[in-house]
Amino acid sequence: MPIEKMIPLMLEGVRDTLYMTTVSTLFAYLLGMPLAILLVLTAPKGLRPQAVVYRVLDAVVNIFRSIPFLILMILVIPLTRLIAGKAYGSTATIVPLVIAAAPYVARMIESSLLEVDPGVIEAAQSMGASVPEIIFKVIIPEAKTSLIVGATISSGTILGYSAMSGAIGGGGLGQIAISYGYNRYQTDVLFVTVILLIVLMQVIQIIGMYISRKTDKRIRE
Amino acid sequence: MPLIELRHLTKTFKGKTQTVEALRDINLCIDQGDIYGIIGMSGAGKSTLVRCINYLERPTSGNVIIDGKDLSTLTPKALRQLRQQVSMIFQHFNLLQQRDVRGNIAFAMEIAGAKRADIDKRIDELLELVGLTERQHNYPSQLSGGQQQRVAIARALATNPKIILCDEATSALDPTTTTSILNLLREINQKLGITIVIITHEMSVVESICTHVAIIDNGSLAEHGTVESVFSQPKSKAAKKLIFRKTGADGGIIGDRMIRIVFEGNASSEPVIASLVLECHVSVNIMYADTRDVGGKAFGQMILQLPEDKLQQEKIIYYLQSKGLRVEEVDGDAH
Numbered sequence A: 001m002p003i004e005k006m007i008p009l010m011l012e013g014v015r016d017t018l019y020m021t022t023v024s025t026l027f028a029y030l031l032g033m034p035l036a037i038l039l040v041l042t043a044p045k046g047l048r049p050q051a052v053v054y055r056v057l058d059a060v061v062n063i064f065r066s067i068p069f070l071i072l073m074i075l076v077i078p079l080t081r082l083i084a085g086k087a088y089g090s091t092a093t094i095v096p097l098v099i100a101a102a103p104y105v106a107r108m109i110e111s112s113l114l115e116v117d118p119g120v121i122e123a124a125q126s127m128g129a130s131v132p133e134i135i136f137k138v139i140i141p142e143a144k145t146s147l148i149v150g151a152t153i154s155s156g157t158i159l160g161y162s163a164m165s166g167a168i169g170g171g172g173l174g175q176i177a178i179s180y181g182y183n184r185y186q187t188d189v190l191f192v193t194v195i196l197l198i199v200l201m202q203v204i205q206i207i208g209m210y211i212s213r214k215t216d217k218r219i220r221e
Numbered sequence B: 001m002p003l004i005e006l007r008h009l010t011k012t013f014k015g016k017t018q019t020v021e022a023l024r025d026i027n028l029c030i031d032q033g034d035i036y037g038i039i040g041m042s043g044a045g046k047s048t049l050v051r052c053i054n055y056l057e058r059p060t061s062g063n064v065i066i067d068g069k070d071l072s073t074l075t076p077k078a079l080r081q082l083r084q085q086v087s088m089i090f091q092h093f094n095l096l097q098q099r100d101v102r103g104n105i106a107f108a109m110e111i112a113g114a115k116r117a118d119i120d121k122r123i124d125e126l127l128e129l130v131g132l133t134e135r136q137h138n139y140p141s142q143l144s145g146g147q148q149q150r151v152a153i154a155r156a157l158a159t160n161p162k163i164i165l166c167d168e169a170t171s172a173l174d175p176t177t178t179t180s181i182l183n184l185l186r187e188i189n190q191k192l193g194i195t196i197v198i199i200t201h202e203m204s205v206v207e208s209i210c211t212h213v214a215i216i217d218n219g220s221l222a223e224h225g226t227v228e229s230v231f232s233q234p235k236s237k238a239a240k241k242l243i244f245r246k247t248g249a250d251g252g253i254i255g256d257r258m259i260r261i262v263f264e265g266n267a268s269s270e271p272v273i274a275s276l277v278l279e280c281h282v283s284v285n286i287m288y289a290d291t292r293d294v295g296g297k298a299f300g301q302m303i304l305q306l307p308e309d310k311l312q313q314e315k316i317i318y319y320l321q322s323k324g325l326r327v328e329e330v331d332g333d334a335h
């Protein structure tokens, strides 16, 4: 493919991929965060143990996590149509991306929240802190670094899913790779998309790690 | 009226495979202004007891009455408010790692609903009191253990509590730092009249600052009273064990057999023991010694715990008798 056609195509691909990744990550966190907090609260050793609620949430998360992404994407096509009006393209792909990523994100957040020193939580309780105060003033701020690392990993995973979605009608770099590289044997296009995906992944990783290090007060300066 | 009253307190932990009776029928009164030591061996139930005092752990039965209020009758909200009057400090400090010194002290006041301006003013006072003004913008990871415990104490004081509960507050600190933290606690007790409950497994902590002591043994209250009365005349087996233990036995070498040697004006006691150890190549544990040197002669008695090995025991007894000392058997319960 000539370079003057390649550049705009790739720019569009990068834009769509970033769009899908950021919006999906955002929504996945909007769903995953409350889910994770509920999991942590209702767990047997949580602040408000609720065996039934916990077991149901835990099972739902596991079920969604065990469905391979491409299959999930096909399974939720009716829902995607309902929400996005169509089943293909970048915006439509956000629906299955969020559904696949939310349980994953919930597990990521859950494990970050569980890392918080129980002693610190106990200290807060001994001061008379309420459950919401413990969550928002103790657990989440104390888990900050780990949450940022988790977000970095999660958005990387979502980037990967978004590329995969290209196989069945998603937009972005993944779609370009499939339709030019795979269907029309344009190896140069395939090669460039792969490079761009690697670069995007690196950028996310570097930014995420930089922020987590900068904000971590446990590191002695 | 006592400030803290524990009535028939029991706590049973029910696990899948076993139940642990961590506390059995504890009755205890702690008065305003006391520094009350609670001492016992590991696993005796000390932490459980102190966590019951602020209901971090709900007792299985019995009552905790603080300042006339029975905690079991309080609503969750009233209980949280009461906890602002009953602060707690911990062995591992439990500071917020992502907040600096000021932020950690502020936290307790934010929970109590204090205003920003009041918080800043109070933090300045508290930093002065615990001597950490220079470190106010440091994070816990930048502070030593002793400094972190000072922050924890400042945080505990922030809400003007009536009571401070300390669970092994000095156990993670070296002896010098321990002394300085204990001095700070004593100062707080004397200046501010705050009642302090100190959980510890170290006799020295009780000796150095407590007015009263309770001895917990296997979930039960073995003995309690003023430090002088309990230490000078321990009645229970558990108390005697703790008070006479001092340095502790030498691993598996020392056995259960104990003897009492009586000095009635013999040559000084110390050389006798020292030469016993040197000449017989044995180790003994001095469980208790109450001897006086009067003009180079020893009067009084000493209780020794002998090695497990029978032969060595005989050797020791023979040696002591050969030095003209009276040797008596002591049974484990009654020394």
Ligand SMILES: Nc1ncnc2c1ncn2[C@@H]1O[C@H](COP(=O)(O)OP(=O)(O)OP(=O)(O)O)[C@@H](O)[C@H]1O
Pocket (backbone or CB within 6 Å): B013, B014, B015, B020, B021, B022, B040, B041, B042, B043, B044, B045, B046, B047, B048, B049, B201
């Ligand atoms: N949450 C719990 N579940 C089950 N058993 C428990 C629990 N907490 C404490 N126990 C048991 O209760 C007993 C008393 O424990 P506790 O922590 O009060 O002892 P302690 O005197 O503080 O010991 P240490 O000096 O080692 O801190 C122990 O046998 C312990 O295993």
Ligand SMILES: [Mg+2]
Pocket (backbone or CB within 6 Å): B046, B047, B048, B168
């Ligand atoms: Mg303990």
